[in-house]
Amino acid sequence: MALDHESFDLLLASVQRFIADRLVPAEDEVETRDEVPSDIVDDMKAMGLFGLSIPEEYGGIGLSMAQECAVAYELGRTSLAFRSVFGTNVGIGSQGILMDGTEAQKREILPRVASGDLIMSFALTEPDAGSDAASLKTRGQRVQDESGSHYVLSGTKRFITNAPRAGAFTLMARTDGDGPSGISAFIVSADLPGLSLGKPDKKMGQRGTKTCDVILDQVRVPADSIIGGVPGQGFKTAMKVLDRGRLHVSALACGVAQRVLEESIAYARDRRQFGRPIGEFQLIQAMLADSQAELYAGWSMAQDCARRYDAKPAGQIDPDVSMRASCAKMFCTEMVGRVADRGVQIHGGAGYMNETKVERFYRDVRLLRLYEGTTQIQQIIIGRELIRA
Known part of the structure; x- marks a missing residue:
């Protein structure tokens, strides 16, 4: 599954123009209103951004993992809220259906996801089950009555991205016993009786x-x-989805690092102290150099692993690729935190002010080290695979 080179180059160029012309100018509005403007969401739908990773046969664009990473890199160069609007449709919300769903489920759900008419969210995390996803407590009890065979779901899911926007959820629930083998993945419509949403979370960034x-x-x-x-296949489905999501987040982190580096370079050229631009001071240059070197390393890792992901059999878990995806996710998200920290330092007092772009990115990127598996979970995955192999 991949777009041909010429078509992808045209898509990437249009995404770059959209970011420069529409998204970057709207960053202040998003920060002030805590909302992505509806006209921008409509433009995203028209561009096909909600269906980047969904095959053409289901109404999407059908990007490979490497191509998706290239687009994610560009989207990282603006407010992360824009990508979040369609991020769950591209990734964790839809990929479980694409990888493991029946053909009927794919044809019913994926075209609406690709068009943006249906927002899908991924509901795995719970109040007592975050990193230890296999211990989730939401239950699915099977019942048989005159209306047919059903499951009755009860429990609470926490920190669910795009839940307020979602029309349906890819939702994990325990249907049998303990441990990973008792977990099933459900497609749950958001309008079903008994399903409700908590109050919107107030976040750091x-x-x-x-x-x-x-x-x-x-x-x-x-x-x-x-x-x-x-x-009983839900945990396996979740793990397949997270491999791809971790690579997407790795590329996204690299894009943010590129934006912060550009902001820092521009400030170092313009800001004058002691009669000359601060960019002429070697200690400022050293911080810029460290950021560039780490960005180069992270982006190289993400691209290499994305190519390996594309080379493995579709829908299968390759332990080596999973380990490398964890390496990329761990390094890139930690890296962008360091780059953002240096960006604030280069800006000095101005970098601590809310109206400064680097201050916003400093807060925004902190989350990248938490979702799709914390840094510590990535370390466990990497270490276990090294011992196993």
């Missing part, structure tokens, strides 16, 4: 993104809502 709790109180879903129609 990433204003304009939307997260909240998803509360399930005896929510009845048809048995054929299980992704792939087979109970």
